[in-house]
Structures are given as structure tokens and as C-alpha cells.
Amino acid sequence: MREVAIVAAGMTRFGELWQASLRDLFVQAAQEALRSVGPSRVDGIFVGNMSGGQFVGQEHLGPLCADHLGMAGVAATRVESACASGGAALRMGFLAVASGAHDLVLAAGVEKMTDGGDVTSVLATAADQETEVYHGITFPGLYAMIARAHMETAGTTEEDLAAVAVKNHRHGALNPKAQFRREVSIEEVLASTFVAEPLRLLHCSPVSDGAAAVLLCPLAEAHKYTDKPVKILGSGLATDAIALADRKDPAFLEAVALSGKRAFEMAGVGANEIQVAEVHDCFAIAEICCVEALGLVTKGQARTAAASGETALGGRIPVNTSGGLKSKGHPVGATGIAQAIEIFEQLRGEAGERQVEGARVGLTQNMGGSGASSVVHVLERV
Amino acid sequence: MREVAIVAAGMTRFGELWQASLRDLFVQAAQEALRSVGPSRVDGIFVGNMSGGQFVGQEHLGPLCADHLGMAGVAATRVESACASGGAALRMGFLAVASGAHDLVLAAGVEKMTDGGDVTSVLATAADQETEVYHGITFPGLYAMIARAHMETAGTTEEDLAAVAVKNHRHGALNPKAQFRREVSIEEVLASTFVAEPLRLLHCSPVSDGAAAVLLCPLAEAHKYTDKPVKILGSGLATDAIALADRKDPAFLEAVALSGKRAFEMAGVGANEIQVAEVHDCFAIAEICCVEALGLVTKGQARTAAASGETALGGRIPVNTSGGLKSKGHPVGATGIAQAIEIFEQLRGEAGERQVEGARVGLTQNMGGSGASSVVHVLERV
Numbered sequence: 104m105r106e107v108a109i110v111a112a113g114m115t116r117f118g119e120l121w122q123a124s125l126r127d128l129f130v131q132a133a134q135e136a137l138r139s140v141g142p143s144r145v146d147g148i149f150v151g152n153m154s155g156g157q158f159v160g161q162e163h164l165g166p167l168c169a170d171h172l173g174m175a176g177v178a179a180t181r182v183e184s185a186c187a188s189g190g191a192a193l194r195m196g197f198l199a200v201a202s203g204a205h206d207l208v209l210a211a212g213v214e215k216m217t218d219g220g221d222v223t224s225v226l227a228t229a230a231d232q233e234t235e236v237y238h239g240i241t242f243p244g245l246y247a248m249i250a251r252a253h254m255e256t257a258g259t260t261e262e263d264l265a266a267v268a269v270k271n272h273r274h275g276a277l278n279p280k281a282q283f284r285r286e287v288s289i290e291e292v293l294a295s296t297f298v299a300e301p302l303r304l305l306h307c308s309p310v311s312d313g314a315a316a317v318l319l320c321p322l323a324e325a326h327k328y329t330d331k332p333v334k335i336l337g338s339g340l341a342t343d344a345i346a347l348a349d350r351k352d353p354a355f356l357e358a359v360a361l362s363g364k365r366a367f368e369m370a371g372v373g374a375n376e377i378q379v380a381e382v383h384d385c386f387a388i389a390e391i392c393c394v395e396a397l398g399l400v401t402k403g404q405a406r407t408a409a410a411s412g413e414t415a416l417g418g419r420i421p422v423n424t425s426g427g428l429k430s431k432g433h434p435v436g437a438t439g440i441a442q443a444i445e446i447f448e449q450l451r452g453e454a455g456e457r458q459v460e461g462a463r464v465g466l467t468q469n470m471g472g473s474g475a476s477s478v479v480h481v482l483e484r485v
Numbered sequence: 486m487r488e489v490a491i492v493a494a495g496m497t498r499f500g501e502l503w504q505a506s507l508r509d510l511f512v513q514a515a516q517e518a519l520r521s522v523g524p525s526r527v528d529g530i531f532v533g534n535m536s537g538g539q540f541v542g543q544e545h546l547g548p549l550c551a552d553h554l555g556m557a558g559v560a561a562t563r564v565e566s567a568c569a570s571g572g573a574a575l576r577m578g579f580l581a582v583a584s585g586a587h588d589l590v591l592a593a594g595v596e597k598m599t600d601g602g603d604v605t606s607v608l609a610t611a612a613d614q615e616t617e618v619y620h621g622i623t624f625p626g627l628y629a630m631i632a633r634a635h636m637e638t639a640g641t642t643e644e645d646l647a648a649v650a651v652k653n654h655r656h657g658a659l660n661p662k663a664q665f666r667r668e669v670s671i672e673e674v675l676a677s678t679f680v681a682e683p684l685r686l687l688h689c690s691p692v693s694d695g696a697a698a699v700l701l702c703p704l705a706e707a708h709k710y711t712d713k714p715v716k717i718l719g720s721g722l723a724t725d726a727i728a729l730a731d732r733k734d735p736a737f738l739e740a741v742a743l744s745g746k747r748a749f750e751m752a753g754v755g756a757n758e759i760q761v762a763e764v765h766d767c768f769a770i771a772e773i774c775c776v777e778a779l780g781l782v783t784k785g786q787a788r789t790a791a792a793s794g795e796t797a798l799g800g801r802i803p804v805n806t807s808g809g810l811k812s813k814g815h816p817v818g819a820t821g822i823a824q825a826i827e828i829f830e831q832l833r834g835e836a837g838e839r840q841v842e843g844a845r846v847g848l849t850q851n852m853g854g855s856g857a858s859s860v861v862h863v864l865e866r867v
Binding site for chain 2: 104124154155156157159160163164165166169175176177178180181182183184185191198202204228230231232342343349357358361471475476
């Protein structure tokens with residue numbers, strides 16, 4: 104298995120980008136990634152996208168994206184795992200390069216959510232159509248049930264949930280690519296309207312457009328493209344029962360734990376060695392469950408990790424320094440790649456005001472549905 | 486790069502399977518593939534599917550399929566390349582095993598087309614939404630233009646097109662899994678109603694439900710599962726301009742030629758060594774263009790290859806012995822895997838009345854859209 108490195112990255116601003124189509128967004132992110140390495144011969148493209156078909160009437164994004172990038176001919180394939188589609192595309196790119204079949208791969212993600220379909224209904228197609236969606240539930244409701252279960256078992260409070268949003272907005276205010284570049288207070292979060300009790304508007308990630316892309320090559324050839332390659336130490340993907348009701352404990356995300364375990368094993372590092380992490384905070388409760396399942400914080404202390412500053416910039420293990428899905432935005436197919444870009448920049452010392460000093464090992468965790476799929480990557484500056 | 490083998494296969498009958506849901510179909514095919522090898526530990530699942538979101542309101546098929554197979558936890562991802570989704574899933578499975586990251590992978594494809602969405606409109610999302618679909622064209626119209634161009638440049642006749650359908654129905658009549666197990670005559674084809682002139686109803690593949698699955702492992706471990714492994718000698722994927730109007734020659738499928746070239750180079754065999762092939766005959770003209778682009782027949786003779794018997798059972802290079810998409814059926818995401826199963830069975834001498842005697846090297850070619858993506862695999866009995 105060849106060692107694989109990320110050597111370049113590009114992404115659009117995330118937000119309501121009414122003037123840009125899906126293909127525009129992809130091309131913008133891809134061109135930025137490619138520009139930084141100069142003329143080079145991409146031989147594979149993986150596009151993470153949840154639902155181009157439902158959102159904008161466009162499936163078959165492999166050739167569409169290759170074509171509009173001026174690369175018709177190149178092997179290009181779409182990968183889907185709901186909101187973990189970006190992470191899954193990164194993993195496919197990793198496997199393609201690791202196998203020896205590809206030498207320079209663009210792993211990208213894109214979603215155009217503000218045009219077209221009813222967003223909540225489209226996203227709900229990532230849940231179990233027969234046992235969940237048919238009966239009327241959508242994701243805010245599913246995550247509200249996860250939150251209720253976590254409150255019940257771990258004593259999590261509405262203030263704990265609010266602290267996650269406050270922290271991530273504080274981080275996102277420092278990110279030029281973020282959808283919401285403003286801080287919010289605990290009081291504002293707790294005064295925002297309920298979406299699905301106990302989750303309020305400011306506990307929820309927004310509807311976003313955006314694209315992100317990274318360039319992968321064998322580590323042995325990385326010096327051709329950059330002086331600061333970031334090695335993919337480990338990659339893990341796992342699944343769980345798709346319906347929340349079919350899980351042993353709705354407050355514990357098994358797929359997150361298992362994907363982390365697989366990535367840590369491949370990487371040969373433990374959770375305690377991670378210095379900066381991007382995790383999937385589609386709702387505030389998700390960040391709490393994810394840092395817990397990954398073992399990034401001590402068991403039982405996940406609920407207070409944001410409020411205590413442990414997972415904030417300057418804390419022991421900064422989480423979602425990009426602003427996370429909450430503040431940076433969540434164009435679902437792009438999110439997993441954008442997470443990798445934040446860690447790529449952190450490990451290269453290029454994160455500006457959000458820089459975690461001396462970070463050499465970082466982690467990304469990207470999740471689909473109510474936790475039915477999860478992808479973890481462990482990255483290291485080499 | 487590890488050598489990879491197909492060691493088992495399973496598929497549903499193709500057809501209008503009103504009593505079975507998408508998940509039922511997947512499980513039926515996967516269980517059949519797994520049953521033939523006995524208890525074993527699958528560590529990866531790739532599901533080819535074009536449009537579960539639009540057809541039946543279900544994206545996120547990786548975890549859904551793993552879960553309903555009783556394998557929640559296993560790494561499972563959906564792969565999409567329109568009607569080439571199955572071929573793309575096979576390629577992902579191949580790369581995953583070749584890389585060393587996975588040791589036993591289920592590469593599957595599934596589509597449920599008879600429930601839910603307006604099939605022609607859903608399929609049209611594989612074309613270019615902005616420059617084609619928006620203006621009202623769908624796939625019968627696009628392939629009709631390809632046919633007209635081929636008539637113009639190669640002298641192809643309505644009778645040549647009809648001969649492809651007649652041949653494939655003759656083959657499909659021998660296939661217990663085929664949707665249409667009956668022969669049709671040239672006269673019947675030429676008397677069938679126009680769908681998009683010059684293409685008639687009996688030039689078109691049908692709307693189908695179905696699923697197919699193959700099991701992949703390192704060739705070095707294949708003996709654990711079967712006495713008759715089939716090695717994946719080569720795998721090639723290529724793209725082309727997504728819009729037909731953006732191609733140099735609408736009658737020549739560049740992506741098919743390029744994917745073939747890549748697969749042949751990896752395999753170290755030439756087109757003249759292929760003894761049996763499954764190619765993408767979504768419309769009769771497509772088979773003519775594909776055998777031409779792949780070099781399976783002499784240039785200029787593709788249009789008469791079916792009528793002359795060259796590509797029929799008993800001919801020099803039998804094509805679509807399964808009945809092809811035309812007669813076997815075309816549940817779009819499943820087609821690429823079903824093609825691999827036909828060649829797997831042919832190379833193992835298990836194709837019954839459709840057996841091509843002594844076949845040791847075969848090929849599959851699966852296509853997306855009007856030829857914007859194509860995947861070719863070269864397989865060998867070892």
C-alpha cells in the first residue's frame with residue numbers, strides 16, 4: 104500500500120451563493136487547488152455529493168465536473184454517503200492512490216442547496232425512508248431525539264449545547280471562508296426559536312452552497328508539488344443501523360467510534376495524540392457525541408468540553424477551528440473535504456488567526472444521516 | 486498493487502418486480518453471492534446506484550444496504566456514474582482490494598425503477614441539465630441523434646439496428662434471469678412504434694428493477710472461496726464531454742474507446758484476444774458504437790456485426806450473451822455488475838445454453854449518459 108499525501112487544497116466561500124451553479128462551485132474550488140501546484144496531470148477525480156439529482160436535477164457529476172474543469176477524458180466518479188460524501192470521496196481518492204492505479208487525484212466535494220428542491224425533504228432521504236421518513240420525521244427531529252437521550256444518560260443541558268454553537272461561531276468569525284463570520288452569545292442561542300425541542304435555530308448548521316477540493320499523490324512524489332505535504336496516516340469508514348430506533352443506544356454514535364478505531368489503527372496513533380480536530384457538528388449535540396465517541400475528550404466530560412474551553416482555540420484539543428458546520432456552513436457533499444482542508448492548513452501552519460501552534464497531527468470526522476455512516480482521517484505534517 | 490479476483494456472484498431476476506423494494510433486491514442478490522462461499526468476513530461494500538433519491542426517496546445506500554444485509558458496521562459506500570454506476574462500483578471494489586485496505590469486498594448494484602419517479606425525467610438527470618435537459622431532450626432523443634449521425638457517417642440502416650435487438654432477444658430467451666425471455670423478429674422490430682425516430686420501441690432497453698453482486702478478494706486468497714476464480718486483469722474508466730453537442734463526432738464514443746484502451750493496457754491483452762463481451766446496449770445503436778469504439782470488430786463493420794452473426798452466439802466474438810440491456814433488462818445501477826456476472830459465468834463454463842465454448846478472456850463495458858462515462862473490465866479465468 105503506497106503512502107499518500109495531500110499536497111494542495113482549494114475551496115469556495117461557503118454560504119448562500121445564488122450567483123453560482125453547482126458546476127461553477129466545483130470548478131472554482133478545483134482550479135484553486137490545481138493552481139497552487141502548477142501544470143500537472145490529474146488522472147483521477149472523485150466528487151463527493153449527496154444529492155445533485157434532487158437539489159438541482161443533475162446526477163452523473165463525475166463526467167460533468169471533469170468536463171467543466173476542462174479535463175474530459177479523466178477517470179471521474181461521484182461518491183455518495185449523504186453528509187459524509189466528502190469524507191467518502193477523500194477515502195476513495197486515498198485508496199485509488201494507495202493502490203497504485205492513480206498518481207494524482209483530485210478529491211472534491213460540492214453541494215448546491217439554495218436552488219431547487221425542498222432542502223429538509225431532500226436531506227431526509229439520508230434517513231430510513233421506510234421506517235423514519237415515511238412517518239414524517241426529518242433530521243432536526245432525529246437529532247433532537249439524540250439530544251434528549253444524551254440529556255437523559257449524561258446530564259447534558261441546553262447550556263452545554265449552546266456552548267458548542269458559541270465556540271464554533273467564535274472560531275468561524277476568524278475564517279474568511281465561513282458562511283457566518285460573527286460571534287453569538289449563550290443568551291442569543293438560548294433565545295433563538297425552537298426547531299425541534301430541545302434544539303434551537305442556533306444549534307443547527309445552515310443550508311449552504313459550496314465546494315472544496317484537495318489534491319492527493321503518493322507521498323514519495325509529494326515534493327514535486329509542495330514543500331509541506333500532509334500525509335494521510337489513517338482512513339476509517341464505518342456504518343451503523345440507518346434507523347435511529349434500531350441502535351442499542353441512540354446517544355452513542357457507534358459508527359463514529361468504529362470509524363475512529365479503524366483510522367487510529369491504520370495510523371498507529373491514539374486519540375490522545377490528536378492536536379486539532381474537525382468533527383461533524385451538523386447540530387450542537389452531534390459535536391458532543393462525536394468527540395465522545397472518538398475519545399478526544401475524557402468519557403463523561405464531552406458535554407462540558409466546549410463550555411470549559413477544552414475544545415476551544417487555546418484549549419487542550421481545539422475542535423472545529425474552522426467554525427465547524429455550524430458557522431462555516433454545511434454544503435453537505437463538500438463538508439468532508441473542507442474539514443480536511445482546515446486540518447491541512449493547520450498542520451502546515453497556514454491557518455492564520457485560527458492557528459493551533461505546533462500542531463503536527465490532526466483528525467477529521469465526517470458523518471452521514473443520524474450517524475449511519477462516518478469517515479475518519481488522521482493527518483500528519485511530514 | 487495486489488491482484489484481484491471475483492470469487493462469487495448473485496443476482497435477482499431483472500424485470501418489473503413490484504413486490505420487492507430496493508433494499509429487498511439488494512439483499513437478495515448479496516445473499517446469493519455470499520451463500521456460495523459460506524461464512525466469511527466482508528470488510529467493504531460498494532453499492533452502484535444511479536438515483537435512489539429520485540426513484541424511491543432513498544439516498545445513503547451504503548449504510549442502508551449494509552444494515553439490511555445484517556452487516557451494519559462494515560465500511561459501505563454508494564458509487565454513482567449514472568447507468569455506469571455498477572461498473573464504477575466494481576472498479577472501486579477492485580481498487581479497494583488492490584490497495585490492500587480491504588480483503589473481501591462486495592461490489593453490488595441495484596436500482597428500483599418501477600416505483601416512484603417519472604423514469605424518463607429521472608434518467609435525464611444523467612445528461613447535461615443546463616444545455617440538454619432544460620431544452621427538453623431526454624435519452625431516447627440523444628441516442629436517436631447518435632443513430633442519425635452513425636447512419637450518416639457509416640451507412641447504418643434501420644435493419645442494422647433491428648438486427649442488434651433480434652440477436653440480443655435471441656440470447657436473452659436463454660437467460661432465466663432476463664426480463665424478456667422471448668425472441669423478436671426483424672419484422673416485429675421494424676413494425677414497433679417510434680420512440681424517437683429512427684429508434685423504435687424494440688430498439689430500446691426497458692425500465693427494470695433488479696440487483697446484482699459479486700465478491701472480490703486478493704487473487705492469492707481466492708482458493709479459500711472457490712476453485713474457479715476469475716481474475717480482474719484490467720480496469721479502465723474514462724469520461725467525455727457530458728453534452729452530446731460538445732463532442733467532436735457524436736457517432737464515435739470517445740470515453741468507450743479510452744476506457745477500453747486503459748483496461749487493455751492494464752490487462753496486457755488486446756481487443757482481438759477477447760472471446761466474449763457484454764457491452765452497453767441501452768439502445769441498439771449503442772451496441773454498434775461500443776463494439777466499434779472498443780475495437781471488438783473491424784472498423785467499418787460494426788453496423789453489420791449483429792446481422793452477419795459475428796457478434797451472435799456461435800459467432801467470432803459473441804456480444805451480450807446475457808441478452809444485454811435490451812432483453813435481460815436495465816435496472817441502471819445494477820447493469821454493470823450483471824455484465825460482470827455474465828462474463829464470470831461464461832469464463833467458469835456455467836452459462837448453460839448461452840455458453841461460449843472455451844472462453845477464457847472476456848470483457849465488460851458499462852456506460853453512463855449518452856457516453857459521458859464508460860467503465861471497462863477485462864476478466865480472465867485463472
